[in-house]
Amino acid sequence: MPQIRRLPESLVNRIAAGEVVERPAAALKELVENAVDAGATRIAVKLVEGGLGRIEVTDNGCGMTPDEMTLALERHATSKLPDEAIEQVATLGFRGEALPSIASVARFTLESRPQGADTGWKRVVDHGVVVEEGPAALPPGTRVRVENLFAKVPARRKFLRTPRSEYAACLDVVRRLAMARPEIAFTLEHGDRKIIGTQADEALADRVSGIVARELKDNSVAIDMERPGPGGMMRLTGIAGLPTYNRGVADHQYLFVNGRPVKDRLLVGAVRGAYSDMLARDRHAVLALFLDLAPEDVDVNVHPAKTEVRFRDARGVRGFIVSGLREALSTGDRRSAQSPDAGAMSRWQQEPMRDEPSPALHSIFTGRDWTGPRAAVSEARSAWRGMEAGVMTAAPAADSAAPMGRAEEAAPLPEDADYPLGIARGQVANTYIVAEAKDGLVLVDQHAAHERLVLERLRAAGASEAVARSQALLVPDVVEMDETDCDRLEAAIEQMAGLGLVIERFGPAAMLVRALPHALAKANPQKLLQDIADDIANHGEALLLGEKLEYVLATMACHGSVRAGRVLRVEEMNALLREMEATPRSGQCNHGRPTWVKLSMEDVEKLFGRH
Template identity: 65%
Template sequence: MSIRRLPEHLVNRIAAGEVVERPASALKELVENAIDAGARDISVRLAGGGVDGIEVIDDGCGMSRGEIALAVERHATSKLPDDAIEAVQTLGFRGEALPSIASVARVTIESRVRGEEGWRLEIDNGATAGEGPAAIPPGTRVRVAGLFEKVPARRKFLRSARSEYAACVDVVRRLAMARPDIAFTLEHDGRRSLSVQRDEGRPARVAALTDRMLIENSVAIDFAREGILLGGVAGLPTFNRGVADHQYLFVNGRPVKDRLLMGAIRGAYAEMLARDRHAVVALFLEVPADMVDVNVHPAKTEVRFRDPGLVRGLIVSGLRRALDEAGHRSVQRPSEAALGAWRSSPLPFSGEGWERGLSAGAQPGEASSTSIPSHEWDGREYLAAVQDRHPTFLTQPPLGRAEAAAQPVPETASHPLGVARGQIARTYIVAEAEDGLVIVDQHAAHERLVLERMRRALSDGGVRSQALLLPEVVELEETACDRLEARAAELAELGLELERFGARAMLVRAVPALLGQGEVQGLVTDLADEIAAYDEALSLKERLDHVAATMACHGSVRAGRILSVTEMNALLREMEVTPHSGQCNHGRPTWVKLAHGDIEKLFGRK
């Protein structure tokens, strides 16, 4: 086949393929244009997830009649004042954005420079469809409709309107996070879903766009080295998420997704986070233009540094220094109202010795303040008198207390994991086996057991649910609610009954009976993260496995809970008959054993 010159309309469509992959790609280019035009207020309106319509309105410098016509020509730009491509300071200089979008959609551009009349230009899939005066305030309005209508091969690869909308929200969120000096609003099908005011400060802007609790559970980053500045907000290690999509990275004000930077964040939080948990951070790097190349990706979502080691070390050192200065800080305690919702049962009335102990423990001050003479008291009267005056003074003690043996101690020979002898640090069960000492991580072990129970229940027709006495409302981002709502039927198979409760909340009516009364808020939040990360790539069975694993983690016995000897032995016995119980759902070991020979070596006996 001989070489030929491609027609103009095909050249434009090829260029569009580099820049316009989906509605979010077009939206990113339009909003970046508004930012570079010096806008202070940017308004975005979407229809059908951006597939049916995109509108971006700004109050920037605007364009004259001649500039509008030039803006839709290829390789025409105002963002590159000279030929130094490597020194570009704006969000982009490519001339393909507007003409490429106009080649695969119907585009209307209206703009007005202050002190001049406005002008309108309409383009229909690469051909001029009309122009004329426009009555608009100073600034620019760009409407995009019918994206890929005349390119069905491209349109059929678009995802659902809900998925495309989620991608558009992510684009606006990242750009709004980078510029706290600009006000942003986002409306979808006539309903406002995002709104932030200008000049609210970087920490407040990041918290408003991610999680409003972040501002109380984060540290500020302010670090510099060899001309590179690092700023931003880093969540405390205990304020983490189930997936890494809450890590926002910016280089010279440009949102990027860079493997080097993501790896640096993981390195900084190493030894402070479990392998299945991810930090919540927003990092802003200011790098001299000659030290970074932003032109390595058509959409400029990746960058290349002249000295990658310096940048990585800067991020690791800056994050660790900030986290070290946070000291013993952890996620803030829940509100007093939430703490007051806990209830405890009274002590059981069993055993004369226990009652005598109560009587012997009575304080003189307490006895003189009641109408019952102290010499007439017994244990029951003391308990009743104190509880009348202080209802919460005496509550049920921890279950891991000393107990009288009701049955002979089991023989260790019949149990591979031995017999429980005690608990260390409220986290590890110590058991004596015939051939050594077994130490079990109670949370990791029970997590695996709960997951295997849920898998068996699924294979038998579904997990039984337990209705909540009072349905619980969980507030989430709108896109997270959309994902949960779309998977409500699958979650119901696992015993979790959800329904939509407004634009940004889900109502939890029932939880899996296997989990008991767990933390519903954390469970639903992590499930939304899991679905966002794995929903599109996995089969139904794989998705259910991921969701079941997340539920099992939230429903398992937590580290810090004191267990009775009976509970410890029951956990060991179930581990012995459960497949894969040697490791938890995240690959960590659930138990380790010190053989007798190993113990003897520790004491110099061998």
């Protein structure tokens, strides 16, 4: 039998590095978190080759003495835990493994000067071996340089990705930490390019939109609410993008717990649940959420990289986020990401004048010199055939299709009425309502708008409760499943009953289905229970059934709404506009598409060269 032996310190550090420093972004995260915990107000990051060549982090924090620098490079040595109450930790990095782990797999240079000291000190460690130590000239604070990561560990180096991919991961790390700390000025340089440059003490909305996308600020709602938790008040702040401002991937969802960037399944599931009836399945919200709660209500020490957390009251946290997001989105409920699509707007172009006038207008311009400067507008040749006796005659049907628009008698806008969506002026293609507002031209998708209105009516009338009514099965259905799945479902029996699904345990590896929600009476019990069990496993709570019921409501609303292609009277159009102005979330349909867009009068004038 092989003897048990203690591993050498160098090997222990390399094993720890495998947990803490799997790629340059992981090392960068630890270094920037140290700078934040040091009380820095300015943090500068420089990368070479995506972090594969060099990572440099400079801060103006408290700095370290030479003795503290020596201690910082030892395992499990940290200043961030003043006592043994690890559940009360309020700092970002606290395990005491980051610096010695990084120094064991790279050339590591640590320079620091405490506030008030005359000079600084430098210590260089090359893959675990101290190679240089002595005085250093630098301003108060700390500078850390990591070079040639995994250069002497080829087995690890070959698993790193391309410099472009590693740079993208580093950029994401800096973005998240910069969002979490708007009071700190961050700069990020990659090679010779400055990628990020923020100012200290920025407003949260300005910091987030400046990092994510400038247009997010105008297409989002602010969140700031509180709710009691097990250990104290929970607070949720941040900005949430309107459902119509969405992305095809979920990499623009930034989640923070007590100022710590996390990627937590429960929080992601809560965001999905909050947007469930406002986004298509393949679209994702854009947001930055900051959850603050008592330190004893969250365990941040469940993962070496501290990107995952565990909540003491997971259900309460999820409910708080879902209700908070929905409440915040209802404040922007009639808004839409309304800027017309740039591609569509680019097609509103004035055609250049041909060398000869349109045949239809030739008699008007007879004798004009066409060799001079050209006018900017021309007529479509097929629209008019000629001019007889001073009256233009339309081309026959073979030359042009009949117009699909229909104008109503124009009524003046009431002076004292506040109609954000204006007064209906007509209908285009029997699908789009054209309305005139005081500040522009509004186009409304009648089917998408009415679909949202019907869904909100169903909810207001308690349709969700009606949909959830149980329909008892004539013969209870026995569903065989894995024992662990049965355990998960058994723990949620009461919750399922509230949604109309009546089940009970039937032996160690089976569930008995006695009733289904009325709206899901034709569902396959086996598939339904398996989906719910999988959802509980993934998110810790049964979300899927509720989402299925919401989907049923949305389907009912779709089938009960005004269809595209239906001719509407002007009274019906105006009634639709007025109801949209008074209905929550009317700015987007049930699939996250905008229900209306507005073209300002300034934009209209630009189209005709009047600006």
